[in-house]
Amino acid sequence: MVQEKNTLHVIGFYKFNYGNQYFERDHHADFDLIKAANYNYVGSILGYGITEKVTLESEFGYFINKTQVYNIEPLYTLRGYGFSNAIVSLKSGLYSNHFKRVYFTASLGAKIPFSTRPKVIDGVELPIELQPTIGAYGMVIQSFFVKENSGKGLRYFVTNRVEVNFPNKQDYHQGTAVFTSFFISKHIMSPKIKGDWTVILQVRNEFRARDKRGCCFRESTGGTLFYISPQINYSIKEKWNISTLFEIPCYQYFNGTQLGTRFGITCSVSRMINLVK
């Protein structure tokens, strides 16, 4: 939803992701060039309510590490790090019905890489999978549909995010990515449980189209993943929110042969600040 005018919403988050199994289409593959891969990422999202209906939002983040351990003798570890992309977008409340508690919001943003040069460490250019950013500009289109049932403390969300990438300076064109999530959140209202807790269950689909280098598609890129993400949220005085979510892939389909995801963990802290008061 869009924010109230003159309020600033600050979110800081940390994400860890790990994978150690190759997939060929939707089944495990014997391929084992990379023994394991992981990344640690910290990011922030800032949202500011310009008017009652328009919010200016920015996202940016930093890869503490993007690591791949290679199954060669002896084992070799390659590690990338650095700033990723910034996304600056305008979010607009297109429909709201306070009586029915239904809200629809859409946003359009620009994706701006922190660097358009490939990252080089110790004289060696990192492979594209370990670059903190592909170095390409792009567009991000998002939509948010929210339906609340205050009596039962339930909320239903459907979010969509489409990331359209332009080719980078090396003529590498990352495929369009579409993320669709369905959330159910339940505000726990029980005298037995102290504090303001909410549990959330998310089902997420990620679709990625094939990447292109120059004129040619890269065979083993792109695919479809489904995740189940249980999440728990703790609110302090309706100002601070602390949240943890686990990402468990339940279906992975990859074009060709690719390294899949085993699990992900995200922790976040957010705060709403009214700048007028």
Next chain:
Amino acid sequence: MKPKLFTIILIMIFIACENNKENSSEGNPDQLLNFESLVAEDDSLNAGESTLVRANATGYQLSYNWSASAGDLLGTGNEVIYAASPCHAGNNEITCTVRDGHDQSQTKSIIIVIL
């Protein structure tokens, strides 16, 4: 007390200089840069295989910069291992630029085919 401190500082400077020498290939300052060849042990690989790529060059205080149009380069210096996953199938160009202490550079490329 002061002579002791002075001695410790001198020892630390000496160790730092020695370490610095170990990390650079000194060579002769008058020697011109000559990037003789860039060779790979295998010029075609199956996805998942790897091969050693070596830059043969002579000159003063050489440094090496590597890049690949696709695939992974492991290691540093004049020898790296090139490894490729299935998403890198096709003709991949490995490029090495050798730079000397006088900021002169030469570049060579080779093609490795990933089947």
